[in-house]
Amino acid sequence: MKNNLFKYFLILAFLFQIDTFAEERNYHKELITDWSRIFPDKNRNAAGPKFFKYIIDKKITYKDFIEFNKLYCAVSGSLIDPRSDSEFLFVKESKTNNKICGNYYRCCVPCSCDVMKYSEVQKMRYEFTDGLQEFYVITIKNPCNKSDFPNRVNKDYFCEGKNINSKQVYNLNNRIVIGLLHNGRSCKNSDIDLVKSHQVTGEYCELRNNTPLEQLDAGMGDIFIKLAR
Amino acid sequence: MFIKKISLLNKFLIILFFILSINNSKAEFFKDISNIIDSNESRLSYGVSVTDTNMDGNYEFVVTGFGYSNLALTYVEGKLKNIIKEDIFLDQSRKTIGVAACDIDKDGFEEIYFLNTDTYSGIKKYSDRLIDKKNNNYFDLFELKKNKENLNLTAGRSVVCVDRKGDGQYGIYVANYGGPTRFYEIKNKKIIDQAENLNLNKVTGGRAVVSGHILTDRADIFAANERGANFLLKNIDGKFKDVAFDYRVDDEIQNGRGTALSDIFYRGRLDILSGNWLGYHRAYVLENNEFKDIGNTEFDKPSRIRTVISADFDNDGFDEVFMNNIAEPNKMFRIKNNGKFEEIKLEAGLEADGFGTGAAVADIDNDGILELLISHGESKAQPLTLYKAKVEKKSKYLRIKPINKFGAPARGATVTLISNKRKHSKTIDAGSGYLCQMEPVAHYGIRKNEKDFRVEIKWTNGKINFIDKIELNQTITINQK
Numbered sequence: 001m002k003n004n005l006f007k008y009f010l011i012l013a014f015l016f017q018i019d020t021f022a023e024e025r026n027y028h029k030e031l032i033t034d035w036s037r038i039f040p041d042k043n044r045n046a047a048g049p050k051f052f053k054y055i056i057d058k059k060i061t062y063k064d065f066i067e068f069n070k071l072y073c074a075v076s077g078s079l080i081d082p083r084s085d086s087e088f089l090f091v092k093e094s095k096t097n098n099k100i101c102g103n104y105y106r107c108c109v110p111c112s113c114d115v116m117k118y119s120e121v122q123k124m125r126y127e128f129t130d131g132l133q134e135f136y137v138i139t140i141k142n143p144c145n146k147s148d149f150p151n152r153v154n155k156d157y158f159c160e161g162k163n164i165n166s167k168q169v170y171n172l173n174n175r176i177v178i179g180l181l182h183n184g185r186s187c188k189n190s191d192i193d194l195v196k197s198h199q200v201t202g203e204y205c206e207l208r209n210n211t212p213l214e215q216l217d218a219g220m221g222d223i224f225i226k227l228a229r
Numbered sequence: 230m231f232i233k234k235i236s237l238l239n240k241f242l243i244i245l246f247f248i249l250s251i252n253n254s255k256a257e258f259f260k261d262i263s264n265i266i267d268s269n270e271s272r273l274s275y276g277v278s279v280t281d282t283n284m285d286g287n288y289e290f291v292v293t294g295f296g297y298s299n300l301a302l303t304y305v306e307g308k309l310k311n312i313i314k315e316d317i318f319l320d321q322s323r324k325t326i327g328v329a330a331c332d333i334d335k336d337g338f339e340e341i342y343f344l345n346t347d348t349y350s351g352i353k354k355y356s357d358r359l360i361d362k363k364n365n366n367y368f369d370l371f372e373l374k375k376n377k378e379n380l381n382l383t384a385g386r387s388v389v390c391v392d393r394k395g396d397g398q399y400g401i402y403v404a405n406y407g408g409p410t411r412f413y414e415i416k417n418k419k420i421i422d423q424a425e426n427l428n429l430n431k432v433t434g435g436r437a438v439v440s441g442h443i444l445t446d447r448a449d450i451f452a453a454n455e456r457g458a459n460f461l462l463k464n465i466d467g468k469f470k471d472v473a474f475d476y477r478v479d480d481e482i483q484n485g486r487g488t489a490l491s492d493i494f495y496r497g498r499l500d501i502l503s504g505n506w507l508g509y510h511r512a513y514v515l516e517n518n519e520f521k522d523i524g525n526t527e528f529d530k531p532s533r534i535r536t537v538i539s540a541d542f543d544n545d546g547f548d549e550v551f552m553n554n555i556a557e558p559n560k561m562f563r564i565k566n567n568g569k570f571e572e573i574k575l576e577a578g579l580e581a582d583g584f585g586t587g588a589a590v591a592d593i594d595n596d597g598i599l600e601l602l603i604s605h606g607e608s609k610a611q612p613l614t615l616y617k618a619k620v621e622k623k624s625k626y627l628r629i630k631p632i633n634k635f636g637a638p639a640r641g642a643t644v645t646l647i648s649n650k651r652k653h654s655k656t657i658d659a660g661s662g663y664l665c666q667m668e669p670v671a672h673y674g675i676r677k678n679e680k681d682f683r684v685e686i687k688w689t690n691g692k693i694n695f696i697d698k699i700e701l702n703q704t705i706t707i708n709q710k
Binding site: 024026029032033035036042079 | 458474477479480481482483508509522526529
C-alpha cells in the first residue's frame with residue numbers, strides 16, 4: 001500500500017510538472033510570425049496557394065498540417081481567427097466529377113460560395129514526418145495563360161511564364177493547390193441536402209453564384225473569380 | 230490495517246495539497262502607495278519620463294497631460310509633489326502624449342522632449358516642445374525663431390534619445406504616425422531634422438521605440454510600428470540601416486505597442502520585449518543572427534497592451550516584466566533562468582478597471598527599491614497610481630548610475646553585473662515602455678548566495694570600463710572619462 005501510494009504520488013507530481021511546463025504549438029502565431037516570409041511583397045490577395053505551399057514545405061506531422069490549414073482562407077489569402085468555425089460544403093472532384101463533402105475554413109461567407117463554384121478537389125498523398133497520408137486538396141486550373149489575369153494578384157507567385165511556378169505554389173496535375181478540404185469524403189445524399197438547405201451554402205451561394213461578376217462587391221469581389229474561372 | 234491505510238492516504242493528500250498550494254501561491258507582490266501622491270486628481274495622462282528637472286541630484290517623474298498640466302513629481306517629505314509651475318512646462322492647452330529627456334546640447338542638463346498630438350494620424354495643429362533651462366527658467370527651443378522651420382507637425386507617439394555617434398550628443402528620434410519619422414539634433418546651435426540624412430525618414434504608424442546596444446557597440450534603434458513592419462535600425466557609422474526583416478523582428482501584420490530592452494537569458498546582452506495591441510507579445514532573443522521569440526503561451530497572450538517595463542521590482546535578482554493593459558487587468562511575469570516566464574498574480578497593481586496609458590520606474594525615494602508610477606487616461610480620466618514591491622527584509626541591491634563626459638545621464642549605455650550567478654545587462658534607458666522613459670540607472674536586486682561582483686559599463690561609444698570591489702546597498706555613480 002505504502003509503495004503504491006508513493007508511486008501514485010510520483011506519477012501525479014510528474015504529470016503536474018508536465019501540465020505546468022507543457023507548451024502547445026501555436027500555429028496561428030507561427031503564421032503571423034512568418035507572414036512577411038510567405039508574402040515578401042506584402043500582397044496576399046487570393047494567395048491561399050502561398051500558404052499551402054509554405055505549410056507543406058515545413059517538416060511537420062499530419063496533425064500540424066491539418067491545424068495550419070485551418071488558419072487561412074484559400075480563396076482570399078486572409079488569416080483566420082483560430083476560434084473560427086468551418087463551413088460544411090461540397091466541391092467537385094476533378095477526376096470523377098463526384099461531389100466531395102468536407103469542411104472549409106474561410107474568412108467570410110462569400111469565399112465558401114466561390115470555392116464551391118470555381119474550384120475542384122483532388123486526392124493528394126503526402127509523406128509527413130509521422131507517415132504517409134491521403135487527403136483532399138482544393139485546386140484551381142492553371143491561370144497563367146489568362147489574358148485577364150487579375151492585376152491585384154501577384155502573378156509571379158503563381159506563374160513562371162505560362163507554367164505554374166512550382167517553387168512558389170503546389171502544382172498537382174497542372175492545377176494549383178489553394179488549400180485543404182478538411183475531413184473530405186464522398187458526399188451522401190443527406191450531406192448534399194444539408195449543404196443546399198444551409199443559409200450560406202444554399203440560399204446565399206445560389207444568389208452570389210448567379211450574380212454577374214461586375215456586380216459582386218462582397219468577399220474578394222471578382223479577384224479570386226477572375227483568377228480561378 | 231484500515232486505519233493505517235487511511236492515514237497513509239491522508240499523508241499523501243496533504244503532501245499533494247502542499248505541492249499544489251506552492252505552485253498556486255499568490256503572495257501579494259506590490260503595495261499600493263498612491264496615497265503619497267500630492268493633489269492626485271483624475272486626469273488624462275500618457276507618457277512618463279524620469280529625469281532630474283531641477284539638477285538637484287534626485288530624479289522626478291515627468292508626467293504628461295493630455296489637455297491637463299504636465300507634471301514634475303519629486304519626492305519630498307514623504308510625498309510626491311509637483312515642483313514645476315511654469316506655464317511653458319505645464320502647457321495645459323496642448324495634448325502631450327510622449328516624453329523623453331536627454332542632453333542634446335552637451336551642457337549636462339537633460340532637455341525634455343514633449344510630443345504633442347492633437348490628431349490620430351497625419352498633420353497636427355500644435356507642434357512638439359523641447360524644454361531647456363537657462364537661468365533657472367524653462368523655455369521651448371522650438372519657439373526660438375531659428376528653430377521654427379523644423380517643427381514637428383505630424384501626429385506621433387513615442388520619442389527616444391539616441392547618441393548615434395557615441396560622442397555624448399543626443400539626437401531625438403520621433404516616432405510619427407502617418408508622416409515621416411523625425412530625428413532632431415542640434416547643429417550650429419540650431420535644431421535640425423537629420424532623419425533623411427540618416428535613412429530614418431520613413432512613413433509608418435510609429436508607436437514605441439527603444440535605443441541601445443541591440444546589435445552593435447553603438448546606439449541601435451528598435452521601433453515597434455502599427456499597420457506596417459517594425460524597424461530594427463542598425464547603427465552603421467552613425468547612420469542607420471533597417472534590418473528588421475533579416476533579424477525576424479518585422480512582425481509585419483501585428484500592431485506594436487510597448488517595448489523594452491531586457492537581458493532575457495541573463496547572458497550579458499540586451500534582447501527585446503515587444504507588446505502587440507491585441508496580438509501576440511514577443512520576447513525576442515538573438516540566436517545565430519536572428520531573433521527568436523521565446524515567450525510562452527501565458528506571456529504572449531494577446532491583450533490591450535500599452536507600456537512594457539523590464540525591471541527588478543522586488544530585489545530578488547530576477548527581472549520582472551510589467552505589462553500595463555488599458556481597460557484590462559495588468560500582468561506581471563518574473564524572468565527566471567533560461568528565459569522562463571513565470572506569471573506573478575497581482576492584486577495591488579492589477580487595475581482591472583484602470584485605463585493605463587503609461588508607466589515608469591525609478592527609486593524615487595532613494596531607499597533601494599523601485600517605485601512604479603502608472604498614468605491613466607485616453608477614454609477615462611483617472612488619478613495616477615504608485616506601487617512599491619514588498620521586498621524581503623534581508624534583500625540587497627546595487628544601483629549603477631553612469632554619467633557621460635558632459636555630466637549627463639549616459640542614456641543608451643549598457644551596464645552588466647557579473648557575479649557567480651549571472652551576467653546581467655541593463656540599458657540606461659533612452660526611452661521605452663510606450664511613450665515613456667525609465668530612470669537612467671541600472672537597478673539590480675541581489676540573488677541569494679550571490680557573490681564575486683564586478684560591473685561592466687559599455688558607454689555609448691562602445692568603450693568599456695569596469696568597477697571592482699563592490700559594496701552592496703548603494704548607488705554607484707561612474708563618470709565617463
